[in-house]
């Protein structure tokens with residue numbers, strides 16, 4: 183497990199769980215530093231903030247620890263005039279406040295056992311998964327559907343829970359989409375009770391404007407949704423848990439039902455519940471889609487498809503085998519097409535490299551995109567191992583790849599469009615890169631050619647544990663006059 187580092191909590195030491203040590207170890211530090219040292223030269227037109235969420239457990243786990251259990255922590259690198267600053271802050275959820283008062287963990291994590299008698303439900307809403315910039319603020323979101331936590335994008339202080347004009351009556355999943363044309367926020371949420379999903383639209387100024395039930399055949403666990411100019415696409419995959427087993431045993435047992443199709447439901451942006459049109463495809467699972475767009479009667483949607491999401495357990499991993507197996511993601515870039523006039527459904531793989539944590543230029547969500555930026559994960563990895571940055575050209579099928587040096591690990595890498603950009607990929611890619619010694623940097627690539635490696639490396643004052651989702655906030659939106 184290595185020597186103890188001063189930024190790590192001492193309670194991790196006796197716990198044999200790879201997601202609590204090394205590059206995954208939680209940090210005790212909440213940090214602010216300006217005028218960071220830079221190796222290379224930061225482009226003077228790199229203007230905005232690179233923000234990332236991720237798990238960072240404050241207290242020792244009550245039972246087995248799953249990587250998805252940690253308290254949310256937001257890390258941000260701000261770029262302006264060729265200089266960079268950094269800040270990190272925990273997301274101050276109500277559950278974390280309860281535990282601070284209690285002096286330790288209250289909730290077991292997602293490996294259970296689920297205790298339905300606990301306050302606020304059987305699992306803590308950690309808000310650790312995703313970050314969305316909408317209506318001038320950041321929202322921290324949880325993949326199991328929770329309260330959208332409002333985060334000040336400058337101070338990273340948790341401001342409270344967003345209720346969208348007092349109208350939000352449900353939780354919200356990770357991965358809502360902000361329509362760059364209208365400013366609307368489009369979201370879904372899940373429930374173990376019928377209708378099992380709800381779908382909603384929040385206006386650009388933060389008022390819940392539309393909300394409908396989406397009837398699914400049972401409790402499901404989709405993770406993402408996509409938008410086009412006029413439609414939204416919700417997901418129903420045959421990888422799900424049995425809510426009766428969960429209620430009786432306290433354990434969420436997820437199974438892949440390979441006899442059932444993958445289904446995508448297309449609904450007009452503010453369409454009615456009875457207008458959802460379902461399209462069927464090969465069984466499998468998708469954590470993250472790249473984007474979707476309209477082309478005449480066709481909707482095209484690209485994403486990272488897992489045709490066999492069966493959890494491969496290694497006996498020697500004992501009680502952690504389910505978590506470790508689930509996290510060994512096997513996904514490739516895939517395209518689904520749906521014809522709204524004929525009902526025709528087509529699909530095809532676009533490549534076979536194992537990739538996930540994909541992002542296009544998010545200012546083009548809902549519009550045709552040619553490029554996307556992914557992380558390559560070796561399919562036989564022991565733990566989630568962001569080994570290479572991959573740029574796909576969805577039109578030619580070609581990809582560029584930059585392998586992080588040995589012992590260095592990246593993370594989700596958003597695209598920052600360059601001021602005056604003349605092409606879709608005319609901009610920068612930012613990524614946290616951490617090494618095994620505890621050093622973390624923020625690397626900046628030219629998106630035009632990532633194979634040349636980073637053009638600048640920003641030295642961070644503290645270690646950034648490997649985490650989940652990242653976004654780019656353009657400076658013009660962040661620093662409004």
Ligand SMILES: [Fe+2]
Pocket residue numbers: 311325356357405469470651
């Ligand atoms: Fe996600």
